[in-house]
Every structure is written in C-alpha cells, then in structure tokens.
Amino acid sequence: MDLIKSVINTLASPTILFTLIIVTFFFIFPLNDWFYRWNKRLKLDSFWTNRGGIKMFIILLVFFAFGLFDENFRLIVLKPDNVPIVGLIFLVAFFTWLSMKQAVDNDVHIENNENVNEYSDPDDKVLTWPDLVYIELIALVLCTVLLIVWSIGLQAPLEEPANPTLSPNPAKAPWYFLGLQEMLVYFDPWIAGVLFPSLMIVGLMAIPYLDTNKKGVGYYSFKQRMMAVSLYMFGWLVLWVLLIIIGTFLRGPNWNFFGPFEYWDLHKLQPLTNINLSEYVYIIWFSTGMPDNILLREIWGILLILGYFLILPPLFAKTWLKNLYNRLGNFRYSVFIILILFALSMPIKMYLRWMVNLKYIVAIPEYFFNI
Amino acid sequence: MSKSEKKKKESILLRLGNSQVWKSIIRSGVPRDRRGRMLSVLNSVFLHLHPVRMPKHAVKLKYTWCMGGLSFYIFLVLTITGILLMFYYRPTIEYAYTDMIDLREQVPLGIMREIHRWGAHLMVITVWLHMFRVFMTGSYKSPREFNWVVGVMLLTLTLLLSFTGYLLPWDQLAIWAITVGTNMARATPFLGHEGPGAALLSIGDINLVHAGSDVRFALLGGRFVGEAALLRFYVLHCIGLPFIIVIFMAVHFWRIRKDGGISTPL
Amino acid sequence: MDDQKHLEHEQNKPEDAERSTENPEEMKQSEENSTEMKIAEKKEIEPKKPEVPKKKLEKGPTKKRASIGKGSILVEPIKRRSFFSWLTLAWVAFTAATGTFFGMMLRFMFPNVLFEPKQTFKAGYPDDYTIGEVTTSLKEKYGVWIIRDTEHIYALSVVCTHLGCTPNWLQNERKFKCPCHGSGFRKSGINFEGPAPRPLERYKIVLADDGQILIDKTKKFAYEKGQWSDSESYLVV
Ligand code: HEM
Ligand code: FES
Numbered sequence: 001m002d003l004i005k006s007v008i009n010t011l012a013s014p015t016i017l018f019t020l021i022i023v024t025f026f027f028i029f030p031l032n033d034w035f036y037r038w039n040k041r042l043k044l045d046s047f048w049t050n051r052g053g054i055k056m057f058i059i060l061l062v063f064f065a066f067g068l069f070d071e072n073f074r075l076i077v078l079k080p081d082n083v084p085i086v087g088l089i090f091l092v093a094f095f096t097w098l099s100m101k102q103a104v105d106n107d108v109h110i111e112n113n114e115n116v117n118e119y120s121d122p123d124d125k126v127l128t129w130p131d132l133v134y135i136e137l138i139a140l141v142l143c144t145v146l147l148i149v150w151s152i153g154l155q156a157p158l159e160e161p162a163n164p165t166l167s168p169n170p171a172k173a174p175w176y177f178l179g180l181q182e183m184l185v186y187f188d189p190w191i192a193g194v195l196f197p198s199l200m201i202v203g204l205m206a207i208p209y210l211d212t213n214k215k216g217v218g219y220y221s222f223k224q225r226m227m228a229v230s231l232y233m234f235g236w237l238v239l240w241v242l243l244i245i246i247g248t249f250l251r252g253p254n255w256n257f258f259g260p261f262e263y264w265d266l267h268k269l270q271p272l273t274n275i276n277l278s279e280y281v282y283i284i285w286f287s288t289g290m291p292d293n294i295l296l297r298e299i300w301g302i303l304l305i306l307g308y309f310l311i312l313p314p315l316f317a318k319t320w321l322k323n324l325y326n327r328l329g330n331f332r333y334s335v336f337i338i339l340i341l342f343a344l345s346m347p348i349k350m351y352l353r354w355m356v357n358l359k360y361i362v363a364i365p366e367y368f369f370n371i
Numbered sequence: 372m373s374k375s376e377k378k379k380k381e382s383i384l385l386r387l388g389n390s391q392v393w394k395s396i397i398r399s400g401v402p403r404d405r406r407g408r409m410l411s412v413l414n415s416v417f418l419h420l421h422p423v424r425m426p427k428h429a430v431k432l433k434y435t436w437c438m439g440g441l442s443f444y445i446f447l448v449l450t451i452t453g454i455l456l457m458f459y460y461r462p463t464i465e466y467a468y469t470d471m472i473d474l475r476e477q478v479p480l481g482i483m484r485e486i487h488r489w490g491a492h493l494m495v496i497t498v499w500l501h502m503f504r505v506f507m508t509g510s511y512k513s514p515r516e517f518n519w520v521v522g523v524m525l526l527t528l529t530l531l532l533s534f535t536g537y538l539l540p541w542d543q544l545a546i547w548a549i550t551v552g553t554n555m556a557r558a559t560p561f562l563g564h565e566g567p568g569a570a571l572l573s574i575g576d577i578n579l580v581h582a583g584s585d586v587r588f589a590l591l592g593g594r595f596v597g598e599a600a601l602l603r604f605y606v607l608h609c610i611g612l613p614f615i616i617v618i619f620m621a622v623h624f625w626r627i628r629k630d631g632g633i634s635t636p637l
Numbered sequence: 638m639d640d641q642k643h644l645e646h647e648q649n650k651p652e653d654a655e656r657s658t659e660n661p662e663e664m665k666q667s668e669e670n671s672t673e674m675k676i677a678e679k680k681e682i683e684p685k686k687p688e689v690p691k692k693k694l695e696k697g698p699t700k701k702r703a704s705i706g707k708g709s710i711l712v713e714p715i716k717r718r719s720f721f722s723w724l725t726l727a728w729v730a731f732t733a734a735t736g737t738f739f740g741m742m743l744r745f746m747f748p749n750v751l752f753e754p755k756q757t758f759k760a761g762y763p764d765d766y767t768i769g770e771v772t773t774s775l776k777e778k779y780g781v782w783i784i785r786d787t788e789h790i791y792a793l794s795v796v797c798t799h800l801g802c803t804p805n806w807l808q809n810e811r812k813f814k815c816p817c818h819g820s821g822f823r824k825s826g827i828n829f830e831g832p833a834p835r836p837l838e839r840y841k842i843v844l845a846d847d848g849q850i851l852i853d854k855t856k857k858f859a860y861e862k863g864q865w866s867d868s869e870s871y872l873v874v
Contacts, residue, residue: 081544084489084492084493084496087496088496091496091500092500095436095500095503095504096503098433098436099503099504099507102433103507115636116636117428118428118434118635118636119428119636120426120427120428122426122635124427125424125425125426125427126424126425126426126427126430127405127408127409127412127423127424127425128412128418128421128422128423128424128425128430129402129408129409129411129412129418130408131425131430132421132425132429132430133412133418133421135430135432135437136437136440139432139437139440139441139444140440140441140444143441143444143445143493144448146493147445147448147486147489147490147493148482148486150485150489151482151485151486151489152482152485154485154489155475155485156484156485156487156488156489157544158468158471158472158475158540158542159542159543159544160542160543161468161541161542161543162464162468162541162542162543162545162546163543163546164546164595164596164597164780164803165776165777165780165795165803166543166777166803167547167802167803167804167805167815167816167817168543168544168547168816169805169816170816170817171547171548171551171802171816171817172548173548173551173552174533174534174537174548175492176495176530176533177530177534177552181551181818184555184799184800184818184832185818185819185831185832186832188558188832188834189554189555189557189558189565189799189800190555190558190559190560190563190566190567192555193552193554193555193556193558193800194555194556194558194559194560194563194566195560201523201527204523204526205519205520205523207506207511207519208511208512208513208515208516208519208520209516211511211512213512214512214513215509216508216509216512217508217509217510217512217513217634217636217637218508218509218510218633218634218635218636218637219428219508219509219636220507220508221509225509229506229507232506236503253816254814254815254816254819255816255817255818255819255831256819273829273830274830274831360834363834365834365835365861366570366861366862367567367568367570367571368558368565368566368567368569368570368834369567369568370834547802547817550800550801550802551800551801551802551817554800554801555800557801583747583751584747588747589743589746589747592746592748593751593753594751594753595753595801597753598752599748599751599752
C-alpha cells in the first residue's frame, strides 16, 4: 500500500509527470502521419472504444476510491472548493472520450467513402417541437436536480473573515485561474498575468481564421483535421486542465510541490535559489562579474529571445513546417507560429527552472522588465 | 372512468384550450398536429430562438451535448439566485461577511448561496465543454467564424463574472485571491505602475503611472483591496458584467440562426 | 459563400466611391449635374418656393446613382472641397466628443479623495527595539516590520514584491517567506529565492520632535533603484 503511494507520489512530482505526459501525448493525439502510424501500431486508438472508455473510467474510479482511504488525499480532494475539479476531471475525461469515439468512428466511414454518422437527408428534418424541446427540458431538469443535490450536500465554503495582513498558506486563486497561477512561479507577473491571458483570448479567437482546412464541419472527425485537433487537445488538456489539477491538488504550503498522498508539511524545505541567465554568463562562465551597463548585462538573453521569435519561424517554414507554410501563406503562418512559440515557452521555461534553476532569461528589474 | 366522463373531461380541456383567455396567450392552442407544433415554436418569443425544423443529428444529445443550452440555463439560474441574494447582502466591509453567515443561518431554505456558488462553478465547466464540442465538430469554420469569436468573449466574461463574485463573501479566500489577481494588473505593460515601460511614462521626476493612477487602481478604487474595491466588484458582478454578457449572448444566439443553424455535414 | 461575397462587396464600397469622385470623367459629370440643377432651380424657383430643397435633394443624385450603380452618398452634387471639409469636421467633432465622453468615464473611476487608513504613524522609541531582531508586532495594525541592526533602524513593507501577499517572518530560518508562491527574503529585505523579482520596499522613517519614530508609508524606497542609501530610508541610532 505505502509502496504504491510512494510510487504515485514520485510519479506526480512535476518533472516526471510533465515529462511523461509530454512524451506520450502526441502518440495518443498524433500531430502528423508519422505519429499517426505509431498511434495505430501501438493500438493507442483503442482508448476510443466502448471498452477503452470503460477501462479508463474504472481506472479513474479506482484511483479516487483508493485515494479516499488516505487521509492526506481525502483532505485535499474533499475540500468543498475542490469538488468541482474532481467533477471536472471525470467530465473532461468522459467528453474527450465521447468526442474521440465519434471522431474515430467517422474516420472509418470517410475512409470507406460512406456518409458520416451525422449525415441525414436534408429534406428529412425533425420538428423542434417536440424532438428538441423535450430533450432540452429533460436536460434542464437533470441539471437542476444535480445542482440542488450538490447544494444540499455541500456547504459553500466560508473561511475566516478577511484579514489584509495575514495571507493564508497556501493562498490560491479560484480554480479556473490556477493554470495561470502556476505560470506565475515561472514567469514575471506581466507575462503570466497579462500577456499570456491576452494571448490566450486572442489565440482562441484566431482559431477559425488560422485553420484553413475546409473539411470536418458539422461532424466529429479526427484524421481529416489531425493537427488542429491534437494542438487544441494539447493546449486544453495539458496547458490548461493539467496545470489546474497540479495547482489544486499538488501545490501546498509555501507553494511547494506535494504528492497526492503526501502530508502538507508547513516546513518542507525546498531550496529555490534561482539564477538569472546574465549571472550564469558573467559570473559562472566568464567569471568577470556583472557589467554595469544594463544593455550589456542582458544582451545574451535579449539575443536569445530575439532568436527564438525571429529565427525559428523562418527556419521551421523552410524545414518541417514547409507544407503548413505553403498552405497558410505568410501572414497566417506568422501569427500561427508566434502563438505556438508562446505556448511552447511555458513548458520550456518550466524545464529550464527545474533543470538549471534559471530565474530570468532577461532580467531588468530596474524597469520591471523580466522575461 | 366511463366513456361519457372521459368525453366530458376532454371537452373541459378543449374548452379551456379554445377559451379567449388561453388563445390570447398561446395563439396556436395545444399542439396536436404538425402545423400546430410548428406554430407553437414560431409564436413563442422564447422558443423561436429555435428554428422550426432541424436536421436529425442536431437534436441528438450525442452531437451537441446540450452544453450551450445548459450554459444559458445555468446563467438564468444564477441570475435568479443572484437577485435573491442581493436582498440580504450588503457590500461593505462591516457587513459583507456577517451577511454571508446570516444567509446560511437565518434565512429559510438557506441553500441559495450554495446554488449560486456551485452553479457558477458548473457554468464555467459547461462553457468549457461547449467550446470543446464546438471545436471537435469543426463548427467554428466558415461561416461560423465570428460566432466563435463571440463565444470566446462569452467565455472571458463568464470567467470575469466568477472572479468578481469571488470577492463578495469577504473572507480570507476572497481577498487573497483578488489581491493576487489584481496585482497582476499592476504589472500590465505601460498601464500598471509595476509593469514594463511604466517608468518611461514620466514628465521629469513625476511618474504619470503610479499606484494611484494605474489600471489596478481603476479596478479597485484604491491602492489595496478594501471598501472601494468591494463596492466596485459588487457593481461589476451584479450589473456591469451581466449587462455585457447578455448583449453578447443575444448576438451569439442570433448568429447561430443567421449562420445557418447548428452545423451540418454537407 | 453568399454571405462572404456580400461582405466583400460592402467593404469595397467606400473605396469605390472615393475612387469614383476622383475620376475626372465623373467629376465632369457631377459638374454637369450641378449646372443642370441650377437650371432646374431657376425654372422652379418662381412657382413654388418651399419645394426647392426637396427637388434639390432628389434630382441630382438619381442620375449619378445610375452611372455608378452603388448609390453612394459620397457622390452628392455638392462641391467637393466644401463637402469634404464639412464631413471631416463632422467626423473630427464626433470623434472628439466621443473621446471626451469616454475620457470622462475613465476619469470618473479615479476619485480625488481616498478613504483609506492613515499612512503615517508613530512607532515608539528607538530603544524599544532590540538589536538584530525583527519586530513583527506592528505588522497586523500598520503593515510594517521594524528591524534594528547595529547602526540602523529601518521599516520594511509587508507586501511581497511578487504579487502582494504578506510574507511571514520565520524566526528559526531567519528569513521572510511568502506563502503564495514561495518567495524568500532576507532580514534586510533582499530577495533570494522564489519568483519575487526585487527586494521588499522600505518606508520613510524619521524621528519626530518628541523623540518617537515616525513612519510615513506614502514614501517608499526601492533597493534596485539605489534608494536605500537615501537618508530618510533608515534611522541612525
Ligand atoms: C455563456 C456562454 C455560452 C452560451 C450560453 C452559449 C450558448 C450556445 C447555444 C445554446 C448554442 C446552440 C448549440 C449548442 O447548444 O451547442 C451555441 C452554439 C455555438 N456556440 Fe456557444 N455559448 C456560449 C459560449 C461559447 C463559447 C465559449 C464558444 C467558443 C469559443 C461558443 C461558440 C459557439 C459556436 C461556434 C456555436 C455554433 C455551433 C454549431 O453551429 O454547431 N459559444 N452556443
Ligand atoms: S505573492 Fe509572494 S511569492 Fe507570489
């Protein structure tokens, strides 16, 4: 028992968990034909069958049931404000499964030149009353019942009265912002709190204008829109839902990491001494001491950032994103790749922090400009 | 029940359905045939959000998951429970917290706050799932691009509504979540006094952007989360944001119809 | 598809219209139009005066409209220069008025008087503080830590420079630790771990006439700007 727990605790440590997920992710949601072939070969698409669904459900259920016997686990999972997230995990898993199942199903139909499941004779329509109205009514009633049961069963949390001089430990944002709060550990507030949210909104809005693929309207499908779906899944499942789960369940006092079965020790010591890139360059590599001129001091980081955003896009356009570039054209491609590079900067910075304790790539606190 | 009794009963229903009062309210009477059913959708201000006829797959739960409809329904529930809560809640530092306790202990059927709070969580989830299904069915593609954009606005507004509501109980959870959240605004480039570039906006020695003149100040009405912030968030939560979200919802629903209804395979 | 065409059409409209007025032939036409109109006016001026403006509005454009086919209002037979200046003026005025209006709304959000707690207070006598210790008793009420080392007394802000949580003084580890995202600060206020980008701020601290320490929280001193050497940022004892 304790062995299983300690294994899970170790697996849940951010470095391992994140690496595991990133490595496996694009095999489960293939980005291109190469991944797709592997996906088929490893039979990873068997997730999206009835059997796979039931298996996944049972595994999730067993995990939570098992966890509930553990005191520490129970403490976080049953905290009233965390209950929606447990629900969210099940709901997201279920609906991901449901959509992928229908998508894979349709893929087969398309391959065989058959109509997709959603197809029906355009002349053969059904009446809104009663066919839709009743479904809606039933959905409303069920939703109301759920809400009332939930409300009777679980009191809305109310903590101590507000005290401006005493921060609770840990102090958490509402759960839907926990992904952003997680980013705050790695990025300066103006990036994590302002730039990323704005880019997320803009990026989401840009989706219909960037996706020039005309196929796949009005039915679930995967193969025809492989890259779009997999990228969306990555943004939504990994950079959004997973970070929320980490922020809710795995971040404890002093914002330290704790495994799901680990006791939230207030005094857990985790050395967090972080070093800026400029300090690496001048103090550790050149051993010269920091130059006084800000620009000179930070030039390496600035060059790195410029290189990342100015050199990588054309490079990709010439090499393995060639087809994409030709399809999207200059403008669409530029917007697309910049958004992707921003999204990628999240895991990149996380890894840099974990591996070399990098604090900032460009650090100009004099002007509140840190990257 | 004998035959004549049955007939009599039916005729009472019929008579009711044919009475002037009933017909003045529901023109088409009880829908019995195809025509009546179509009319009952057409003639109702609420139902005529829907088209009269739909392709088969569009009414299937499997396709839409009814998530958009549920989001809207939960929004209505939140509006109603929110109005009820407003009868008791006073947005001042002195009363806010105690009013919360009273809502639980002194008000009969004291689960209004629970429904409101859990409903808010649920709405965030349903809106996400709705967006997810719209993506997976490719429904954001032409001609529905703009409705997707409107949808993203709706998502943002939903989150903002949740966020502003979070402060109102005035407990530890509330003020620290809002302190951390609004401090990010402090770091907005140029507009926040600790954002990059803010230091450049100065005349001589005088900073134009300082703690008393940046976006965070506009949000909080002060330099920290206090009385003024509570009032501002209250107004935004109860009037400001709902007002805006309703406008966007109207556009959203209108555009669904104008863009050709629920997306359909060719 | 249809919708899209429609949209393109709409977008092109103003451009088309402008081009058409620029077009010399069209210009001539529009001049012709106006002469025509003058004649018309002359003819009709005698019999019925009040009807003149109505005719004026109707007659000119109809012919034009046919020639352009888009019914743009920009081809009204008013002389081009005067027309443009009026339009420009109208738009400028409209924009200015709208801008002012929004400016007023924005300014409205910044009140002149704040009802926030007092920002200056007296904190006892220098001898109340032990050398080498962090005094946390004023944290609750005034939001400062007072620290006395061998020569100086200084007042540290309790607001984490990351996102404004309140760190705690951990006596055993001799550091300030922020519970929100784990920033750590030394006794001096210098940050050394976690995401905080810069050291804690110090407040203005002076001796009042009665020999008590006077702290003014409206004036802050930031280390990274070199302000900690300012003589008001510490008290020599
Ligand atoms: C307050 C939040 C929202 C409400 C109340 C709402 C409501 C609805 C409803 C009732 C529908 C009809 C179909 C269905 O139920 O699936 C719909 C369709 C649609 N929604 Fe939303 N929605 C919201 C947020 C969003 C978001 C966040 C997005 C995307 C970013 C979005 C994009 C769309 C699109 C593109 C359609 C058309 C789908 C199709 O034709 O198949 N909506 N919405
Ligand atoms: S607020 Fe102190 S570490 Fe984030």
